[in-house]
Amino acid sequence: MSTETLETAEARAVEITGTDRFLFDLQGFLLLKSVLSPGECRALLDTVQALERRTYDEAERLKRTWNGHAPQPTLALSTGRTRLNGLLRLDPRFDELIDHPKVLPFLQAFMQEPQLVNTWSISKREGDPGGNWHRGRDPSHYTFRNGRINSRMLNVVWFLTDNGPEDGCMLALPGGHKSNIDIDHKAYDSAEMPGSVRVTGRAGDVFLFSETVLHNGLKKTTGGTRTNLYYNYTTRDFNVMTYSPQHNYHFCMPPRIRARFTPQRRALTGWMEHFLAED
Numbered sequence: 454m455s456t457e458t459l460e461t462a463e464a465r466a467v468e469i470t471g472t473d474r475f476l477f478d479l480q481g482f483l484l485l486k487s488v489l490s491p492g493e494c495r496a497l498l499d500t501v502q503a504l505e506r507r508t509y510d511e512a513e514r515l516k517r518t519w520n521g522h523a524p525q526p527t528l529a530l531s532t533g534r535t536r537l538n539g540l541l542r543l544d545p546r547f548d549e550l551i552d553h554p555k556v557l558p559f560l561q562a563f564m565q566e567p568q569l570v571n572t573w574s575i576s577k578r579e580g581d582p583g584g585n586w587h588r589g590r591d592p593s594h595y596t597f598r599n600g601r602i603n604s605r606m607l608n609v610v611w612f613l614t615d616n617g618p619e620d621g622c623m624l625a626l627p628g629g630h631k632s633n634i635d636i637d638h639k640a641y642d643s644a645e646m647p648g649s650v651r652v653t654g655r656a657g658d659v660f661l662f663s664e665t666v667l668h669n670g671l672k673k674t675t676g677g678t679r680t681n682l683y684y685n686y687t688t689r690d691f692n693v694m695t696y697s698p699q700h701n702y703h704f705c706m707p708p709r710i711r712a713r714f715t716p717q718r719r720a721l722t723g724w725m726e727h728f729l730a731e732d
């Protein structure tokens with residue numbers, strides 16, 4: 454594993470430009486180029502791959518459904534796809550992305566008092582059939598008031614490998630955070646929908662989007678594996694614990710995990726302070 458850390462990135466903190474604000478407000482998303490170095494991607498990828506090879510004994514926890522909804526396992530396997538949930542519980546290496554200096558200024562500019570909620574990875578191989586069109590929140594959760602953008606839920610997608618147009622890249626509907634008219638987007642599952650774009654980029658790029666934007670992942674038709682990490686933040690006034698209670702185990706990290714965080718990372722996960730179950 455590479456010994457390179459993200460500390461060197463501190464010196465490269467960014468300013469949000471008028472163009473960034475214009476484009477984020479217009480589209481509901483931005484693609485940030487070359488946020489992670491090749492060494493940083495490799496180290497994170499090695500960690501993900503080691504975790505994907507492990508087994509997780511959690512049969513008891515998985516019995517705890519809510520309103521008929523099953524909790525997500527830590528390791529979820531489906532055709533052509535491996536997903537890990539609750540990354541921060543699995544390895545401290547992932548802590549570094551909570552407040553990355555090239556991304557945190559965007560969170561602070563585009564949402565009020567960001568709090569980290571959910572973290573997961575998705576590795577896709579040829580045969581992954583693609584996903585469903587969805588959004589974490591409806592467009593009423595994206596506002597522009599008194600000169601401030603406020604997206605109540607925002608997702609930061611870290612590309613650890615290239616996301617080419619046939620690699621099972623994400624799809625997003627530009628402007629979908631402000632759309633007023635619904636169509637039956639289920640009719641377009643596993644495929645592009647009218648107006649959508651393929652979100653392509655290189656390893657190290659970051660796709661930052663308001664969860665009010667309709668989005669999806671395309672099927673993978675190329676060889677190799679595409680791996681992304683997803684860090685989902687909400688504003689402080691958003692009630693995380695009632696959003697989908699069956700997943701709270703992966704949302705809320707216990708004190709023993711947060712004990713290793715820096716003060717800034719503890720602040721970005723402050724809501725977890727008051728949920729005191731150990732595991």
Ligand SMILES: O=C(O)CCC(=O)C(=O)O
Nearest residue numbers: 575622623668669670671
């Ligand atoms: O990367 C993908 O294929 C889509 C991921 C996604 O939309 C999600 O996890 O909510």
